[in-house]
Amino acid sequence: MNMKDNGFVDKAKGEVKENVGKVVGDTKTQSEGIVDKAVGSVKDAVHDAANAIDNAVDSIKKKFQD
Numbered sequence: 834m835n836m837k838d839n840g841f842v843d844k845a846k847g848e849v850k851e852n853v854g855k856v857v858g859d860t861k862t863q864s865e866g867i868v869d870k871a872v873g874s875v876k877d878a879v880h881d882a883a884n885a886i887d888n889a890v891d892s893i894k895k896k897f898q899d
Contacts, residue, residue: 839880843873 854863
C-alpha cells in the first residue's frame with residue numbers, strides 16, 4: 834500500500850467520480866466514487882494509526898535511553 838498520498842488521491846478521485854456520476858445519471862460511476870472516497874478515508878486512518886504507534890514506540894525508547 835502506498836502510504837505516501839495518505840488517501841488524498843483516492844478521496845479526490847472519488848469526489849470527481851461521484852459528482853460526474855450524479856451529473857450524468859450514472860449510478861455505477863457515482864457508487865465507484867463513494868467507494869474510492871471510503872478507501873481514501875481508510876488509508877488516512879491507517880496512516881494516522883501507524884504514526885501514533887511510531888510516536889508511542891519512540892516515546893518508550895526515549896524513556897529507556899534517559
